[in-house]
Amino acid sequence: MISRAPKAKLKVAKTKAPATSRKVKVSKKKLIEVKGVKKYFETKRGIFARESKWVHAVDDVNFYIRKGEVFGLVGESGCGKTTVGKLILGLIRPTAGEIYFDGRSLAGFDEEELRKLRRRMGIIYQHPQSSLNPRMTVHTTLSRPIDIHKIAEGSKKEEIIFKVLEEVGLEPQHLDRYPHEFSGGQQQRIAIGRVLVLNPEFVVLDEPTSALDVSVQAHILNLLSELQGKFGFTYLLISHDLNIVDHMSDRIAVMYVGKIVELTDKKELRENALHPYTRSLLVVAPIADPTRKRKGVVLKGEVPSVISPPPGCRFHPRCSYAKPICKQSEPELHDVGDGHMVACHFVKDRKHKWPSPH
Ligand SMILES: Nc1ncnc2c1ncn2[C@@H]1O[C@H](COP(=O)(O)OP(=O)(O)O)[C@@H](O)[C@H]1O
Ligand code: SF4
Numbered sequence: 131m132i133s134r135a136p137k138a139k140l141k142v143a144k145t146k147a148p149a150t151s152r153k154v155k156v157s158k159k160k161l162i163e164v165k166g167v168k169k170y171f172e173t174k175r176g177i178f179a180r181e182s183k184w185v186h187a188v189d190d191v192n193f194y195i196r197k198g199e200v201f202g203l204v205g206e207s208g209c210g211k212t213t214v215g216k217l218i219l220g221l222i223r224p225t226a227g228e229i230y231f232d233g234r235s236l237a238g239f240d241e242e243e244l245r246k247l248r249r250r251m252g253i254i255y256q257h258p259q260s261s262l263n264p265r266m267t268v269h270t271t272l273s274r275p276i277d278i279h280k281i282a283e284g285s286k287k288e289e290i291i292f293k294v295l296e297e298v299g300l301e302p303q304h305l306d307r308y309p310h311e312f313s314g315g316q317q318q319r320i321a322i323g324r325v326l327v328l329n330p331e332f333v334v335l336d337e338p339t340s341a342l343d344v345s346v347q348a349h350i351l352n353l354l355s356e357l358q359g360k361f362g363f364t365y366l367l368i369s370h371d372l373n374i375v376d377h378m379s380d381r382i383a384v385m386y387v388g389k390i391v392e393l394t395d396k397k398e399l400r401e402n403a404l405h406p407y408t409r410s411l412l413v414v415a416p417i418a419d420p421t422r423k424r425k426g427v428v429l430k431g432e433v434p435s436v437i438s439p440p441p442g443c444r445f446h447p448r449c450s451y452a453k454p455i456c457k458q459s460e461p462e463l464h465d466v467g468d469g470h471m472v473a474c475h476f477v478k479d480r481k482h483k484w485p486s487p488h
């Protein structure tokens with residue numbers, strides 16, 4: 131039993147001003163490799179529907195994440211980001227392709243091996259309230275993973291819990307409380323603590339701040355950054371907001387309707403975004419310097435259906451530069467120089483210049 135401190139006013143340790151740099155050395159070693167991965171979900175419309183339709187949630191995606199790296203995945207809602215995260219964690223199996231963790235294909239893992247592997251991975255969800263069990267106190271929430279993975283017991287376990295509580299900016303008197311007694315930001319700290327007790331190597335951050343008050347978003351991002359710097363985690367940071375991924379990531383992949391359309395390092399993406407979709411995202415959310423005028427086209431229209439995506443380049447119905455070839459042939463993601471990958475028929479090298487949109 132832990133000693134219960136008397137209830138006090140909920141208080142959260144203050145987080146420092148926005149972090150500007152991380153200290154983690156990114157290794158050459160690839161911790162995660164995603165090769166030709168597809169995930170199609172079968173769906174039937176209406177109760178009497180006989181015909182199945184397929185949601186092309188992820189459609190031939192390739193990338194890797196180095197050990198100690200923060201890899202950002204950005205795109206509008208519904209483009210397949212969460213599905214990519216779930217596939218890497220082994221929570222769902224791919225329709226095609228392979229995912230490697232530390233050099234081993236997940237396809238070769240049986241359920242018991244996957245269970246052990248999950249100790250090395252974690253996920254922070256968008257909505258902390260629904261990710262936490264409302265009937266579990268903070269203490270139970272933090273001790274449950276330690277018990278499941280048989281990490282420690284007795285005083286050793288309590289030591290881990292108290293240490294983690296401090297790391298996430300909560301206090302011992304919070305241990306007896308239930309999730310509803312906390313604010314959204316504090317609930318997200320509990321969810322982060324639940325991952326931290328396992329001391330994982332790899333964590334998926336799936337829109338970790340989008341459900342939170344603007345006033346606490348920066349605190350949570352900074353906390354995640356600080357923890358990464360301190361413990362050397364590898365992150366997959368998922369967000370619809372380019373500002374959020376830019377804040378923390380080393381490299382960024384831009385996803386559109388199940389496909390990666392651009393992938394490069396953060397600086398290059400800031401200064402030399404080449405895919406028309408990325409350039410449109412930058413107009414919506416200018417990064418680094420919001421006062422700097424961005425050249426690009428404001429996005430028009432809606433994200434197309436993932437059940438029957440547009441033929442050729444999936445972005446063509448919304449692209450100001452589309453030509454007839456864009457409706458007929460699908461552009462491959464290719465290296466346009468220095469590892470900058472772009473999927474567009476007209477971008478052949480890094481020096482490509484788009485004419486001003488009309
Ligand atoms: N289990 C599922 N069954 C059917 N469709 C799904 C399932 N999970 C996700 N989808 C669909 O796959 C597409 C991609 O979803 P998701 O990966 O959640 O996108 P994002 O995270 O980018 O918003 C969406 O159209 C979504 O409705
Ligand atoms: S391939 Fe065509 S439609 Fe697609 S982004 Fe390039 S110009 Fe636009």
Ligand SMILES: [Mg+2]
Pocket residue numbers: 208211212213336
């Ligand atoms: Mg999502």
